[in-house]
Amino acid sequence: MAKILELSHISAGYDKKRAIEDISLTISQNDFIGFIGPNGGGKTTLVKVIVGLLQPERGTMQAYRNNKVSDRLRVGYLAQKNQIDHQFPIRVREVVSSGIIKKWNMRYRREELRKTDELLERLHLSHLKSASISEISGGEMQRALLGRAIISDPDLLILDEPNTYLDQHSEDMLYSILNELNRRMAIVLVSHDLGIISSYVKTIACINYTMHYHPNNEITEEMLESYQCPVELITHGKVPHRVLKDHIHE
Ligand SMILES: Nc1ncnc2c1ncn2[C@@H]1O[C@H](COP(=O)(O)OP(=O)(O)O)[C@@H](O)[C@H]1O
Ligand SMILES: [Mg+2]
Structure with a gap:
């Protein structure tokens, strides 16, 4: 599978406090x-580095297209606990269309507006398209922000705990959409819901200052107990056996 982004030895943090190290x-x-790990473990920090909102202190990031070094990677991002002011005077349809990347003119083309409306339909928001965001529920807002994140067909979609505000209906919808989107884009999902993690993601990165990557989606006892690394027990075929030793946190 062709790589699209490579992070090498990334360290990042805030002021003098380092939050992630050598990832x-x-x-x-x-x-x-799936990104999992304890609260304050650095998941959001790593996401911010990938999205370009936080400059790493050390390390490099390189995008690839068709296996060649590239300077462009389109990233769709749904931030943790949206920072949007719900009193801000913007309508649901504008939230979704604001994700359209404009290169030169400010007007939306007819085709883009059609795409916006299709997406609203798909996210079951059509009836709310003219509603102000102050009038909608948290779940509806998350769906609108998901629409914003995917409308420009990103190469990589990153969702930071998207299920925080979601009712069951919105959550089911979210994951069926993600499954379909995953056929044409890479997805990083930060989640505390291990059921979701094990049923949807393909691989798991455990982030607790440093990162440990597990090239499968098995949830182990240790993960269930504390969400902390290390991970030891991984089922392989029908025989559970130990594959990974304790991770050593430097
Ligand atoms: N804006 C910030 N300023 C200072 N410290 C921060 C900021 N955001 C996060 N941190 C600290 O960085 C560490 C990692 O936080 P974060 O990446 O949000 O973890 P997670 O998303 O896994 O809960 C924590 O110790 C947190 O307190
Ligand atoms: Mg976070």
Whole structure:
């Protein structure tokens, strides 16, 4: 599978406090990676680095297209606990269309507006398209923000705990959409819901200052107990056996 982004030895943090250390990760087309780890472990920090909102203190990131070094990677991002002011005077349809990347003119083309409306339909938001965001529920807002993140067909979609505000209906919808999107884009999903992690993601990255990558989606006892690394027990075929030793946190 062709890689689209390579992180090498990334360290990042805030002021003098380092939040993540020496993280290397390769993301390929059609990857569906679950980021798990304890609160404050650095998941959002790593996401911010990938999205370009936080400059790493050390390390490099390189995008690839068709296996060649590239300077462009389109990233769709749904931030943790949206920072949007719900009183901001913007309508649901504008939230979704604001994700359209404009290169030169400010007007939306007819085709883009059609795409916006299709997406609204798909996210079951058509009836709310003219509603102001102050009038909608948290779940509806998350769906609108998901629409915003995917409308420009990103190469990589990153969702930071998207299920925080979701009712069951919105959650089911979200995951069926993600499954379908994953056929044409890589997805990183930060989640506390291990059921979701094990049923949807293909691989798991455990982030707790440093990162440990597990090239499968088995949830182990240790993960269930504390969400902490290390991970020891991984089922392989029908025979559970130990594959990975304790991770050593430097
Ligand atoms: N804006 C910030 N300023 C200072 N410290 C921060 C900021 N955001 C996060 N941190 C700290 O960085 C560490 C990692 O946080 P974060 O990446 O949000 O973890 P997670 O998403 O896994 O809960 C924590 O110790 C947190 O307190
Ligand atoms: Mg976070």
